[in-house]
Amino acid sequence: MSDFTAATAALLRATTLMLTTRNEVLDWASGAATGGPKGDGTYPFTQDDGSVIYVPSPARITAANPNRVLVPAIVTIWAGQSNAVGSPTDRTTDYVADPLTMAYHKVDGLRPYLPNTFAGYSKGNPTGEWAAELRYAQRFRAAYPRIPHFIVKYAMGGTMIYRSDDGQATLDWNVQSQDELYARTRTHVRDAMAAIKAAGYDPIIRLVGWVQGENDTSIPLWADAYATNLTALLRGMRDLDDGWRVGPSAQIYIARLSQTFVDYAMGAQANNRASTVRAAQDQVVSASPGGPTILVNTDGLPIEADKTHYSKAGLYQLGDRFADLDALGSPAQDMPGAVTGFAVASTTSTSVTLTFNAAARATSYQYRLNGVGSWEALPNGKTIEGLTAQTNFSVQVRALNSGGSGPETAPVGFTTENSGPAPILKNGTFSTAAGWLLRDGFTISGGKMHLNAVPQWTYSEHANISLVAGQQYKITATLSNVVKGMIVFGTEGSSSETIRIGFDANGTKSATFVAAAGATTLIVKSTEEGTTMDLDDIIIELA
Structure with a gap:
C-alpha cells in the first residue's frame, strides 16, 4: 500500500471516529517532510483507547510521490466586506475541527479551518472571524464526508467596488485599481491553488461567495456605477489569464443586500441609494456575465441592532442559503425553524422550567447553560433538573430534527431559589390586594x-x-x-x-x-x- 493510500485510509478512520485533536491536526497539516516525533514526516493521531497512529503529512506525501495521481478536492472562495469577514456580537460556534476542511494561510500554508482561531484573511491579516463559510462547510462535510474542502477567504469591512484613488487608505475591489483588494485577492487565490496542488490535491473551484454592497450605497456616483463595476469584477474573477482564474463553469453567488438594510438606509438615513445597489445586483445576476451567477436572498436573516451586520444566527442561515442553492444535503427549509417566545416560567432551588412556542418542523429540543459546553436534550416537560441552589445561570434552547439544528435563542438569565423550605409569604405579596x-x-x-x-x-x-x-x-x-x-x-x-x-x-x-x-x-x-x-x-x- 502506498504512503498516499495509507494516509488517506488513516485520515478517514480518524475523521469518522473523531479521534483527532486540534493540536494534532495543526501539527500534521503544517508538518515538514522530515519532521514529526520520528523525524520521518509522520505525525501522531491519538485514538479513544489511547493508542496512536502516525500519518504522513502532506509535505511527506508530496516528497515521496513526485509522480502521484492528485486527489480531487473542492475549493470555495469567500470575499466581500464586513458580512463576508463576519462580525457577530456572539462569535461562539458549534463547529468541530475537521482535518479534511482546510483554509489557506499565506505563511503556514494549509491549516485546519478553525473559527475564532483561523478562518481566512481580513485587512490582509489572518483572522479567526467567521461568516457564512462556516455553516456552508458543515453542510458540505455532511453531504460529502470524504472529499477534502479548502476554504480561501479574503475580505475587508467598509470597502466598495467603486474605484478610489490608488494609494488611499480606503481599499476597493475595482479591477482597475493597482495593488488593492481585487489584485491582492487574485494573488491570494493563485497562491492557495498552488499550495493545494503541492500538497497532492487537484483543486476544483466549486463556487465564489460574494457578500458586499453596503458601502457602495454611501455616494450616488458609487451606487449608480455598481452594476458596471460588479459586472467587471465577476469577469475578472473568471479570467483565466489575468484574473482569479475561477473559470467559466464555477458558480458565483451574490448575496443580495437585505431588505432590512435597504429599509433602514432609506428610512433612518434617508438613503435611497440602497435600493439602487440592490436592483443592480438583480440586474447583474440576471445577465450572469461570463458564467453561472446566482442571487442569494438575504431577506429575513437575523441582523444586529445596527441593521447592517448579520447576527450569529443570520450568518448561520446565510451559510444554509448558500448550501441550499448548491444542493448540499438537507435544505434549510426542512431544518427546524427558530424557537420564539422563549422565557423562564419558574425556578426551584434545583431546577428551572422553560416556556416557548413550538418551532416549525421541530421534533425535539436541546438546551445549553451559560453559553458553554455541549447541548443537552431538553425533557418534554421543559424542566432542567440538577442545578445548584442560589446560583445565577443563563440558558438557551434550539430545535432539532433529522435535518439538523435550528437557530439558537438568545440567552435568558435566571437565579435558582434558596434550598430551604419555601416561604409562607414571599416576593409578590402586594402584587394585588387579594387576601x-x-x-x-x-x-x-x-x-x-x-x-x-x-x-x-x-x-x-x-x-x-x-x-x-x-x-x-x-x-x-x-x-x-x-x-x-x-x-x-x-x-x-x-x-x-x-x-x-x-x-x-x-x-x-x-x-x-x-x-x-x-x-x-x-x-x-x-x-x-x-x-x-x-x-x-x-x-x-x-x-
Missing part, C-alpha cells in the same frame, strides 16, 4: 402596601398563612418612603402574639418569632398616630 383586609389609611397599589397617615394601633391583616404553633419563623420586611411612625407585626388565630420588634426606617430588617397556637392571620399594625410609609415586601419563612 388582605385593609383598614383606615392602608392601600395596596404598584406592588406595595401604602400607609398614609394611619391612626395609632390601626391594623390590616392577611388571612390563611397557616403557621405551626411553637415553630420558630423569621419575618423580613422592606420599607421605603418612611415619613413618620413605626409598624409592628403580629399573628392571630385561637391566640395572638405581637412580634416585639418595630420597623421604622427605610431598608430591610428581619426578626424571629415563635408562632402562637392556631396562628392563621398576619397583622400589620401602626404604633404611632399618623404613620406614613410604604411597605415594599414581607417574607415569612422558617427560621
Whole structure:
C-alpha cells in the first residue's frame, strides 16, 4: 500500500471516529517532510483507547510521490466586506475541527479551518472571524464526508467596488485599481491553488461567495456605477489569464443586500441609494456575465441592532442559503425553524422550567447553560433538573430534527431559589390586594402596601398563612418612603402574639418569632398616630 493510500485510509478512520485533536491536526497539516516525533514526516493521531497512529503529512506525501495521481478536492472562495469577514456580537460556534476542511494561510500554508482561531484573511491579516463559510462547510462535510474542502477567504469591512484613488487608505475591489483588494485577492487565490496542488490535491473551484454592497450605497456616483463595476469584477474573477482564474463553469453567488438594510438606509438615513445597489445586483445576476451567477436572498436573516451586520444566527442561515442553492444535503427549509417566545416560567432551588412556542418542523429540543459546553436534550416537560441552589445561570434552547439544528435563542438569565423550605409569604405579596383586609389609611397599589397617615394601633391583616404553633419563623420586611411612625407585626388565630420588634426606617430588617397556637392571620399594625410609609415586601419563612 502506498504512503498516499495509507494516509488517506488513516485520515478517514480518524475523521469518522473523531479521534483527532486540534493540536494534532495543526501539527500534521503544517508538518515538514522530515519532521514529526520520528523525524520521518509522520505525525501522531491519538485514538479513544489511547493508542496512536502516525500519518504522513502532506509535505511527506508530496516528497515521496513526485509522480502521484492528485486527489480531487473542492475549493470555495469567500470575499466581500464586513458580512463576508463576519462580525457577530456572539462569535461562539458549534463547529468541530475537521482535518479534511482546510483554509489557506499565506505563511503556514494549509491549516485546519478553525473559527475564532483561523478562518481566512481580513485587512490582509489572518483572522479567526467567521461568516457564512462556516455553516456552508458543515453542510458540505455532511453531504460529502470524504472529499477534502479548502476554504480561501479574503475580505475587508467598509470597502466598495467603486474605484478610489490608488494609494488611499480606503481599499476597493475595482479591477482597475493597482495593488488593492481585487489584485491582492487574485494573488491570494493563485497562491492557495498552488499550495493545494503541492500538497497532492487537484483543486476544483466549486463556487465564489460574494457578500458586499453596503458601502457602495454611501455616494450616488458609487451606487449608480455598481452594476458596471460588479459586472467587471465577476469577469475578472473568471479570467483565466489575468484574473482569479475561477473559470467559466464555477458558480458565483451574490448575496443580495437585505431588505432590512435597504429599509433602514432609506428610512433612518434617508438613503435611497440602497435600493439602487440592490436592483443592480438583480440586474447583474440576471445577465450572469461570463458564467453561472446566482442571487442569494438575504431577506429575513437575523441582523444586529445596527441593521447592517448579520447576527450569529443570520450568518448561520446565510451559510444554509448558500448550501441550499448548491444542493448540499438537507435544505434549510426542512431544518427546524427558530424557537420564539422563549422565557423562564419558574425556578426551584434545583431546577428551572422553560416556556416557548413550538418551532416549525421541530421534533425535539436541546438546551445549553451559560453559553458553554455541549447541548443537552431538553425533557418534554421543559424542566432542567440538577442545578445548584442560589446560583445565577443563563440558558438557551434550539430545535432539532433529522435535518439538523435550528437557530439558537438568545440567552435568558435566571437565579435558582434558596434550598430551604419555601416561604409562607414571599416576593409578590402586594402584587394585588387579594387576601388582605385593609383598614383606615392602608392601600395596596404598584406592588406595595401604602400607609398614609394611619391612626395609632390601626391594623390590616392577611388571612390563611397557616403557621405551626411553637415553630420558630423569621419575618423580613422592606420599607421605603418612611415619613413618620413605626409598624409592628403580629399573628392571630385561637391566640395572638405581637412580634416585639418595630420597623421604622427605610431598608430591610428581619426578626424571629415563635408562632402562637392556631396562628392563621398576619397583622400589620401602626404604633404611632399618623404613620406614613410604604411597605415594599414581607417574607415569612422558617427560621
